Amino acid sequence: MPVSARAFIERALEHLPVLRRVGRRLTGSAAEADDLVQETLARALEQRGALRETERLKAWLLAVQRTVYLNSRRGLRPHLEVLEGGLGRALPPEPSADLEAELHARTLSAEMKAALDSLAPEWRDTLWLREVEELSYEEIAQVQGCPVGTVRSRLARARLAMLDFLEKEKVHGSL
Amino acid sequence: MEACSPQWQERLSAWFDGEVQAHEQQAVAHHLSRCAGCAREAARYASLRQALRAEGAAEPRVPPELAERVTRLAPRPRPFFPRRRLAAGLAAVLASVGVLWTSWPSGMNEALAMDLERHHLKAFSRVDPCEFESSDPAEVKAWVEREVGYPVDVPVVPGATLLGARRCRLHGKLSASLLYRHEEGKAMTLFLPLPGSAAAQEAARFAGDGPRCTQGPVGERICVLPSGGERAALAVSELEPAVLLAALARLSP
């Protein structure tokens, strides 16, 4: 017997920040990320019976989010958004407080962003899930749908590439 | 294993993550105690981790609207009656007026039910639920017909205000939805899928001969009014099915 919808959503709310952070990396926009998060939780709610007791909710939700995202990209149902952005309607502007925080973050860490952007997307995601979201290798493998060995090698390579990039930037900066 | 080889880098990186076996753990720690190069490498991993976590912490906070949208996915608790008794009571009342009521799962196509509830909840979780805003049925009708390309009826519903309309997709097909708000502030969406479309067929099949209501998988109420052939209109809301049916009844046959 799965937990009640209410109880499930209450537990899931705790993971909104993670889903949103990762969603923003997947979609590249805050508004789309929010739609993705809502869609993810709607799917998760339906499928909550499939969550094993030993599984961490965070990793499971991230795996659901990835599936929802990929399906929406492939044009499969369910659609992420009714129609916005699809038929010539501009996305709603982001709230200004959000924008401010974002600008702040952007200037603070333009270098880190550039370094992350220089990585292959799978490497970048793997690194992010490990370092920021603190998922285990097994959880990352589940989220990304790849073997644990792949996670391991991606992380090693992503770290080296990031450090190389940042090092070079530093040299340029000081010249 | 030779230091600086890709295998060694991988091992060091996994060690740093605490993802190696106990014996490997010792071997790496032992190596680090004697090799300044690898110790420096591990320290670089640590500062990278720190920088990335700072990056994560600098992300904008979750807006309350999103938490609200997500919370609305769970059915509101109905505190006055135990759910089953309520459902049974409701079923009896509706049966007395010739309407079939079923709780979920009800045999309604699940993808369709989810689409309906999502569009409804998503629209009303926005500050501006409508794409086109007007309380004038003629204006709304003109906009909808231009956007979806088929004729629709925009009824006046007693006790409810017409807010406007949105386009949506049901079973992947462009479809019309009309948004209303009832006196107590409760939201209602009428869906008018293209006659003969997959969504209209599914809905008509579900309803059979008469109007039929069900609880959707997310907990909203969904009523279907078939109008012959492969035509049907649907209403979604947390309101009582009788209210939904009254609204659907305002559509011209």
Ligand SMILES: [Zn+2]
């Ligand atoms: Zn060494």
